[in-house]
Each structure stands twice: as structure tokens, then as C-alpha cells.
Amino acid sequence: MPLRLDFTNMMAGPLPGAAGITADQWALGAKRFTAAHEAVRARHASGTLGFIDLPHDQVALEATLAVAAQFRGTVTDVLLLGIGGSALGPLALRAALRPPHWNELDDARREGWPRLHVLDNVDPASIAAMLARLPLAHTLVLVVSKSGGTVETMAQYLIVREALEGAVGEARARERLVFVTDPEVGALRAVARAEGIVALDIPPNVGGRFSVLSPVGLLPAALIGIDVRGVLAGAAACAARCGSPELATNPAGVFAVLQWLADREHGAHVQALMPYADGLRDIAAWFVQLWAESLGKIRPDGTSVGPTPLPALGATDQHAQVQLFMEGPADKTVTFIAVAGREEQGSIPARHAERPELGYLGGHTLGRLLEIERQATAGALAARGRMNATITVPAVDAPSVGALFYLFELATAYAGELYEVNAFDQPGVELGKQFAYAMLGRPGSEAARAQWDALPSPDPRWQV
Numbered sequence: 227m228p229l230r231l232d233f234t235n236m237m238a239g240p241l242p243g244a245a246g247i248t249a250d251q252w253a254l255g256a257k258r259f260t261a262a263h264e265a266v267r268a269r270h271a272s273g274t275l276g277f278i279d280l281p282h283d284q285v286a287l288e289a290t291l292a293v294a295a296q297f298r299g300t301v302t303d304v305l306l307l308g309i310g311g312s313a314l315g316p317l318a319l320r321a322a323l324r325p326p327h328w329n330e331l332d333d334a335r336r337e338g339w340p341r342l343h344v345l346d347n348v349d350p351a352s353i354a355a356m357l358a359r360l361p362l363a364h365t366l367v368l369v370v371s372k373s374g375g376t377v378e379t380m381a382q383y384l385i386v387r388e389a390l391e392g393a394v395g396e397a398r399a400r401e402r403l404v405f406v407t408d409p410e411v412g413a414l415r416a417v418a419r420a421e422g423i424v425a426l427d428i429p430p431n432v433g434g435r436f437s438v439l440s441p442v443g444l445l446p447a448a449l450i451g452i453d454v455r456g457v458l459a460g461a462a463a464c465a466a467r468c469g470s471p472e473l474a475t476n477p478a479g480v481f482a483v484l485q486w487l488a489d490r491e492h493g494a495h496v497q498a499l500m501p502y503a504d505g506l507r508d509i510a511a512w513f514v515q516l517w518a519e520s521l522g523k524i525r526p527d528g529t530s531v532g533p534t535p536l537p538a539l540g541a542t543d544q545h546a547q548v549q550l551f552m553e554g555p556a557d558k559t560v561t562f563i564a565v566a567g568r569e570e571q572g573s574i575p576a577r578h579a580e581r582p583e584l585g586y587l588g589g590h591t592l593g594r595l596l597e598i599e600r601q602a603t604a605g606a607l608a609a610r611g612r613m614n615a616t617i618t619v620p621a622v623d624a625p626s627v628g629a630l631f632y633l634f635e636l637a638t639a640y641a642g643e644l645y646e647v648n649a650f651d652q653p654g655v656e657l658g659k660q661f662a663y664a665m666l667g668r669p670g671s672e673a674a675r676a677q678w679d680a681l682p683s684p685d686p687r688w689q690v
């Protein structure tokens with residue numbers, strides 16, 4: 227069963243009152259999608275949307291598998307240094323496609339595959355704790371950065387490399403480093419060349435948040451035994467459907483158009499992604515970066531646009547966020563991710579027949595409970611006129627995860643066209659970076675320093 231998107235509960239008619247997308251609005255969406263599809267096709271043809279090619283990139287896949295094979299059986303731990311797109315994809319892959327609590331399992335239960343640790347921040351407490359705990363002599367360090375110069379990742383690299391050299395010596399440390407970075411530009415590439423450090427390429431036309439199906443995601447995944455061919459096969463199958471110019475047959479197009487219309491026509495600026503599977507929780511976190519950094523932009527006419535993505539987890543967030551979704555402002559959509567085929571999993575024992583709060587559960591399963599709760603939440607939202615949709619995948623497996631990655635990436639490209647923004651840059655994060663460089667004394671940041679110094683200083687009247 228391929229991935230399925232049910233958007234009945236987004237539409238007027240099924241939803242009560244004035245809620246939901248009307249036939250006229252849907253017709254507008256279909257018209258705008260035709261143009262968006264053509265724009266994405268043209269951008270891809272001009273060579274700028276490299277993420278579209280990744281599911282079929284056999285050369286990158288083989289290069290990645292060769293590096294992974296080189297380290298098979300030689301390390302117990304893999305430490306990934308990266309941030310943003312360089313960390314969120316690997317985390318999502320590990321959570322979805324390795325057993326729960328992977329790093330806590332013993333060697334036998336990991337079938338000899340290494341643990342995977344991800345440092346995606348520069349909190350000194352986390353880094354010190356990681357270095358204190360890791361068996362550095364048996365650890366492979368992946369430094370992942372498209373630009374090859376991101377301040378957080380570079381700081382981590384300098385610290386971890388020193389610790390690694392302290393543990394295994396200079397020459398051996400070089401052999402225990404792999405860089406994943408741009409093939410030409412950036413400090414990491416230069417260091418790799420100068421010191422003969424193994425490096426894999428992130429294609430120049432693939433940006434960080436669109437890189438999970440490149441060696442950024444595939445290398446750490448392959449190192450811990452994930453079926454990366456299956457991930458790419460799932461992405462390729464999704465690509466075959468999502469390239470269609472017919473909106474009605476294109477799930478990525480439908481997702482993009484629904485969210486865009488909900489935002490533009492119904493004020494649904496907040497867009498929650500709520501998988502009902504612990505293994506998919508980190509896909510929601512990955513989606514947040516993709517959707518937010520791609521679509522939160524200033525348009526050519528000067529107006530600011532962009533939906534606010536919100537990660538949630540079913541059933542856990544039924545006890546945290548669903549109250550807000552039901553009765554708070556009607557400014558949200560909720561997209562559930564359901565997993566089929568779990569009806570038989572996790573049987574609940576029949577006990578306490580005498581107690582109404584317990585007796586009815588006996589004979590059901592956790593898989594059924596989770597899906598019933600999802601359906602109940604979707605139905606309750608619909609009954610209140612709250613827009614929601616459901617993506618169903620056949621299982622939490624490699625093809626489904628590949629398909630979800632691809633679906634959301636292509637939907638983001640379509641949504642960029644619908645919102646009339648460039649989904650592939652992030653100018654809004656530049657100023658903060660420049661200010662940080664200026665305060666750290668990076669050469670070339672003098673202009674930013676002057677701008678920083680001209681900012682208002684903290685005013686005692688407004689402090690408490």
C-alpha cells in the first residue's frame with residue numbers, strides 16, 4: 227500500500243458551518259498549482275533543485291555505502307557533529323528505523339552495529355558529558371556541514387578533534403574522521419584535502435534542510451545498519467507520484483495546496499504535524515525546520531509570509547496540545563500521520579472486569595488503541611470545524627520513511643511557489659550570524675560589528 231493522504235476533514239461540506247476549503251478555493255489552488263508545478267519543473271531543469279535527483283543518485287549511494295563498509299566492525303560508536311539539516315535528518319532516521327532506545331541496547335541487540343550520537347548544539351554541558359561517556363578509541367566522528375563553516379559545527383569539531391587526538395593520537399584520529407560537505411567550498415573540504423581525511427559530497431545544489439537523502443542522512447544511517455536502499459526506493463516511488471502535474475493525483479501538491487489555502491483563506495497560520503508513532507516523532511521535528519526555514523520569508527512586494535509549523539505526537543499531545551487545537555483560535559491545521567497494520571500489536575490483558583475504567587480495554591491492542599485515538603481526535607476536530615488531514619503509511623519502515631521525506635521536501639518546493647518566495651535560501655538568519663561573528667572577532671565582520679554597536683543597549687528602566 228503506498229502512502230495515502232486523506233483530506234476530507236480539510237474541506238467545506240464535510241466540515242460544519244463556514245469551515246473548510248470551498249470548491250472555489252480548491253479550484254484556485256488547482257490553478258495556482260499548475261503554475262507552481264511548472265516553476266518547480268523549470269527550476270529543476272535549470273539544475274538548482276538537486277534534492278529531486280537524490281532518490282536516483284546511485285553514485286552517491288555507492289560512495290556512501292563504501293565508506294560505511296570501511297568502518298563496519300571497527301567502531302562501537304558514531305558521533306555526528308552538525309546542526310539544522312545536518313542533524314535533524316540523521317536523528318529522524320535513527321528514531322524511525324532502528325529499534326527504540328537504540329543507543330541503550332547492548333551489542334547483541336544492536337547486532338554489532340554502532341550506536342549513533344548526535345551533537346547538534348554547543349551547550350558545553352552536553353559536549354562535556356558526551357566526551358566523558360564516549361569510548362573515543364572506538365568512535366568514528368562524522369562532521370556534517372554543507373557550508374563547511376557553520377560556527378556551531380566548527381566549534382564542536384575543534385573540541386572533538388582535540389579529544390580524539392588525545393585518545394588515539396594524531397594519525398589515528400585522522401582515520402577516525404569523516405567529513406560530509408560541499409565538494410568544493412568551505413573549510414571542511416579544504417581540511418579534508420590538506421590532511422587526506424575521507425569526505426563525502428553534499429551536491430552543491432542541495433541545501434541543508436533538503437539533504438537527508440544525500441550522504442548527510444545516508445551515511446550515519448548506513449553506519450548503524452539502516453536499509454538505505456529501501457529509504458531511497460521509497461523516496462523514488464513517492465517521486466514518481468509527486469511529479470504529476472495533476473493536482474488530484476499528486477500527494478505533495480495536495481499537501482502544499484491545502485496548507486497554503488488554509489493559511490491564506492482561513493487564517494490557519496499554525497500547521498501541526500502529529501504522527502501517531504513514537505518512531506516518527508523526529509520526522510515532525512525535521513519537518514519544522516524544512517517548512518519554517520523554507521517558507522518564512524519576505525516576498526518581492528515586501529509582505530511577510532510563512533506558516534508556523536508545530537510538532538506534536540499522538541497520543542501524548544492529546545494531553546498537552548489538543549485542547550488548544552479544539553478550543554483555541556481556529557488558526558491551525560493538524561496533519562496526522564497514521565501507521566497501518568498495527569492492529570494486532572501489543573495485546574492488552576483482560577483484567578479487572580469489575581471496573582468500568584479498566585475492563586473494557588481487555589482484548590484490545592495498543593496498536594488499535596493508538597489508531598482509534600487518532601481517528602477519535604481527527605473526528606472531534608472535524609466536528610468542531612477544525613481542519614485536519616491524515617497521511618497513512620503502511621508501516622514505519624525504510625520505504626515509508628523515504629516517501630515521507632520526499633513528500634514533504636517536494637511539497638515545500640511547491641509551497642514556496644504558491645507563497646511566491648524562494649524556498650531554498652535563508653536570508654533571515656544571516657544578520658544574527660554576522661553579529662555573532664562580529665562579537666567573536668571573525669575577520670571580515672567589521673561592518674556587522676558597527677551595526678551591532680549601534681543597536682540600543684539594555685535600558686535599566688526596562689529591566690527587573
Ligand code: PA5
Binds near residue numbers: 374435
Ligand atoms: O537548511 C539549511 O541550509 C540550514 O538550516 C542548515 O541546515 C544549517 O544552517 C546547517 O548548515 P551547514 O550544513 O552548512 O552546517
